[in-house]
Amino acid sequence: MTTRKVLIVDDEDDIREVAQVSLEMVAGWEVLTASSGSAGLVIANSDQPDAILLDVMMPGMDGPTTFQKLQADPAIRHIPVILLTAKLQPADRRRFAELGVAGVLAKPFDPLKLAGQVTETLNWFS
Secondary structure, three states: OOOOEEEEEOOOHHHHHHHHHHHHHHHOOEEEEEOOHHHHHHHHHHHOOOEEEEEOOOOOOOHHHHHHHHHHOOOOOOOOEEEEEOOOOHHHHHHHHHHOOOEEEEOOOOOOOHHHHHHHHOOOOO
16 A cells, blocks of 8 residues: 655644644654645645645635646646635635635644545545
């Protein structure tokens, strides 16, 4: 079985650290991190992760803008993106679904359940 490689893009250090430890310890995945959308785009291009967890609310380039830039790049548009957001209203869910993201997860998330939620969202088989 190959090890999954996941990129976490979030401007909050504690969120990145909790998600990274969760995915490495619970699922045994390789985790890459970026603290901004622009850094995330560079890492996505160079490392070609299996999936990206992308924060919606970030200074500078927000999640939806970062996602649009990912989709505009043929080298990385195939990578599934799951948005992480603290504000998840039904209208937001619809708007994000229309963007074409693979899924949306609420923050704060349960670190013990995060890998399972990602696996389920992307229909990965463990």
